[in-house]
Amino acid sequence: MKEKIKNIKDRIFKSHLARNFLLIFSGEGISSVFGFLATIFIINAIGSYKHGILVAVQTYTNLFYGLFSFKTFQSLIKYLAKAERDNDHESEKIYIKWAVMLDAFCLVATLFFGVILKDVVINIMGWDRAISEYCIFYLCVYMLYFQGTTIGVLRHFENYKYVVTSNISCAVIRCVGFLGCFVLRCDFKAFFLVDCIANAAKFLLMNFYTLKTLAQHKLLDFYKVKLKWCPDFLKFSLYSNLTSTIDLPVNQITSLIINKYLGFEATSVYSVFGNIGSVINKLGDPISQVIYPEMNKMISQKDVASARKLSNRLKLIMLSLFSVSTIFVVATHSLWLKYLISNPNEYVIPLILYIGYSCYSNSSMGTHNLFMALGYVKYNIPILLVVNAGYLGLLFFSVQHYGLTGVIATYLLQALAVVFIKEVIMRKRNYQELM
Numbered sequence: 001m002k003e004k005i006k007n008i009k010d011r012i013f014k015s016h017l018a019r020n021f022l023l024i025f026s027g028e029g030i031s032s033v034f035g036f037l038a039t040i041f042i043i044n045a046i047g048s049y050k051h052g053i054l055v056a057v058q059t060y061t062n063l064f065y066g067l068f069s070f071k072t073f074q075s076l077i078k079y080l081a082k083a084e085r086d087n088d089h090e091s092e093k094i095y096i097k098w099a100v101m102l103d104a105f106c107l108v109a110t111l112f113f114g115v116i117l118k119d120v121v122i123n124i125m126g127w128d129r130a131i132s133e134y135c136i137f138y139l140c141v142y143m144l145y146f147q148g149t150t151i152g153v154l155r156h157f158e159n160y161k162y163v164v165t166s167n168i169s170c171a172v173i174r175c176v177g178f179l180g181c182f183v184l185r186c187d188f189k190a191f192f193l194v195d196c197i198a199n200a201a202k203f204l205l206m207n208f209y210t211l212k213t214l215a216q217h218k219l220l221d222f223y224k225v226k227l228k229w230c231p232d233f234l235k236f237s238l239y240s241n242l243t244s245t246i247d248l249p250v251n252q253i254t255s256l257i258i259n260k261y262l263g264f265e266a267t268s269v270y271s272v273f274g275n276i277g278s279v280i281n282k283l284g285d286p287i288s289q290v291i292y293p294e295m296n297k298m299i300s301q302k303d304v305a306s307a308r309k310l311s312n313r314l315k316l317i318m319l320s321l322f323s324v325s326t327i328f329v330v331a332t333h334s335l336w337l338k339y340l341i342s343n344p345n346e347y348v349i350p351l352i353l354y355i356g357y358s359c360y361s362n363s364s365m366g367t368h369n370l371f372m373a374l375g376y377v378k379y380n381i382p383i384l385l386v387v388n389a390g391y392l393g394l395l396f397f398s399v400q401h402y403g404l405t406g407v408i409a410t411y412l413l414q415a416l417a418v419v420f421i422k423e424v425i426m427r428k429r430n431y432q433e434l435m
Contacts, residue, residue, distance in 0.1 A: 027164025034171035039275050040339050041178040042191050043268065048342060050188045052264030054195065055271040057131060059255040060121065061138045064114040065145075068106045071240035072099040072148025073155065074372055079233050080156045081296040093222035095233055096149065096214070100222075102237060103146040114139045125260055134192060141196045144203035148237075150210040155293050157217060162209035170202035239377040254395065258407060261399050265342075270404060272340045273351060277358035295373040304431050307373060311366030318363030325355045353408040357415060364419040371422045375434035379425055387417045 043051050076099045083091040118135050154163050177194030184190075214220040259267040298307040329352055337344035337351070371379075391414040398406025 023160050023164060027160075027168055031167045031171040034168070034175040035275060038171070038175040038178045039272065041175070041182040043272075043340060045178075045182040045185070046188055046191060048265045048268040050264075051271070052259070052266075052268035053131065053134075053188065054192060055255065055267050056125075056127065056259055056264065057134045057138050057192075058195075059259075059267075060118075060135050061110075061114065061142055063253070063256070064110045064117075064139070065106075065142055068109040068113070069147060072102050072237050073150075073152035074240050074377075075099075075233055075236040076148060076152030077156050077293050078236065078296050078373070078375075079230075080152070081293065081300050085297075085300050089219070090225060093219055093225040094228055094230060096153065096219060096222040097225060097227055098230060098233060098237075099149040099152060100146065103148045106148075107143050107145070111139050111143060125256065137192075137196065141200050141203075144200055144207070146203075146207060146210075150206040153210045153213055154206070157213050158293070159209065159213050162213070163206070166202045166205040166209065169205055170198045173201055174198035236375075236377055239380065242381050253392075254407065254411065257395060257399055258404070262403060266404060269341055269347060270407075273347075273354040273404075273408075275340075276351065277354055295369055299373045299433055302433075304374075304433070307370055308431065311370045314366035315363045318359050318365075321359055321362075325359060326352055329355060347404065350404040350408050353405065353412065357408060357412045360412065361415050364415065367419050367422055367426075370431075371426060374426065374429075374431065376422075376425060376429075378434075379422075383418060383421050387414055387421070390414075390417075 039051075042054070076095055079095050080092055083089075083095065115136055118132050122129065122132060122135075151163075154160070174195060177198065178191060180186075181190045181194060211220065214222065255267060255270060258270050295307045295310060298304070298310075329348075333344065333348055333351070337347075341347055371377075391410060394410050394413070395407065398410045402409070
C-alpha cells in the first residue's frame with residue numbers, strides 16, 4: 001500500500017500540469033477562506049444594503065474595464081507558444097510590447113469613459129450622488145491593472161506561484177483590514193478604502209512579478225524592439241475584446257439590473273452567491289489556467305486529440321462536484337448561511353441554482369479553452385450576439401416576475417446555449433485549427 005501511495009505521489013509531482021493545478025488550487029483555496037471571512041465581517045458591520053453599495057461601485061468599474069479590455073492574455077498565451085516553438089525571441093518581445101500598449105490604451109479609455117459617463121449611469125440607476133466619488137476613486141485604482149500582459153506572461157511561463165502570491169496577499173489585506181474596521185466599528189468609507197488598498201497591492205505585485213519573469217527569460221528589454229505589424233495577433237486580440245464586450249450583459253450588466261429592480265440588498269445577496277460559487281471556481285479556475293496554455297502548446301504541435309481529452313476530463317470533474325456541492329448546501333445551509341444573508345431561508349433555491357450554474361460553467365471551461373486554442377475566436381461574436389440578445393430579453397422578464405431565482409435560471413440557460421453552439425461548430429469543423 002505504501003508503495004502504491006508513493007507511486008501515485010511520484011506521478012503527480014512529475015506531472016507539471018498536476019503540480020501547477022495543486023499550487024493554484026491551494027492558493028485559491030486560501031484566498032477563498034479569507035474572502036469568506038472578509039464578507040462576513042463587512043456584512044455584519046455595515047449590513048447588506050451598504051455592502052450592496054460597494055458591490056455596485058465594483059460592478060461599475062468592472063463594466064467599463066470589461067468594455068475596453070482587450071483580454072490580450074488569451075492572444076499573448078497563444079502566440080508566445082508559437083514563437084517559443086520556433087525559438088523566435090524577437091517575436092516574443094514584439095507580442096509583449098503590443099500587449100503592454102493595448103493594456104495601456106484600455107486603462108486610459110476605461111478611466112476617460114468611466115468618469116465622463118458616471119452621471120448618466122447614476123441617474124439611470126437612481127443611485128445617491130455620493131457614489132460618484134467612490135466610482136472615480138475605484139477607477140483610479142484599476143489604472144494599475146495591466147491585466148492582459150501580467151496574466152499572459154505569468155501563465156505562459158507557468159509562474160503560477162506569483163499569481164497565487166498576489167491573490168493571497170490581496171485576500172489577506174482585505175480580510176485583516178475588514179476585521180480591524182469591524183472591531184473598531186468603522187463606517188462604509190473605511191471598508192471602501194481597505195478594499196481599494198487590497199486591490200492596489202494585488203495589481204502592483206502582479207506587475208512586479210511580471211517584470212521579474214521577463215527578466216528571467218531575457219525579455220525585459222521588449223520595449224527596445226522595433227514594433228512590427230502583427231495582423232493575426234491583433235485580430236485575435238480584437239476578437240477577444242469584442243467577445244468580452246458582447247458578454248457584458250452576462251457579467252456586469254446582470255448585477256446592475258438586479259440593483260435596478262431588486263435594490264442594494266439583493267445586489268449584496270447576489271454578491272454573496274458569487275462568493276459561495278467562488279469556492280467551486282477555486283477548483284475550476286486553476287484547471288482552466290493550467291490547461292489553456294497547455295492546450296495551445298498541444299494545438300501548435302498538431303496534437304488535437306490530447307487537447308480534447310483535457311477538455312473532457314474537466315467536464316467530468318466539475319459535473320461530479322455539482323452533486324457533492326448541492327448535497328452539502330441542502331444539508332448545512334442552516335448552519336452558515338445566516339451569517340451572510342439576513343433572511344437565508346428565502347434564498348436556498350436560488351443558491352442551489354447558482355451552484356449548479358457555477359459547476360456547469362466551470363465544467364464547460366474545457367470547451368471554451370479548446371475553442372480559443374483552435375483559433376475559433378471570431379465565432380464568439382455572432383454566438384454571443386444572438387445568445388445574449390435572447391438572454392437580456394428573458395432577463396428583464398424573469399427579474400421582475402421571479403426575482404433572483406429567475407435571474408440565475410436565465411443565467412444557466414445562457415451558459416447552456418453558448419456551450420451547445422460551440423460544440424456544434426467544433427464538430428462540424430472536425431476540430432481543425434483555424435489559421
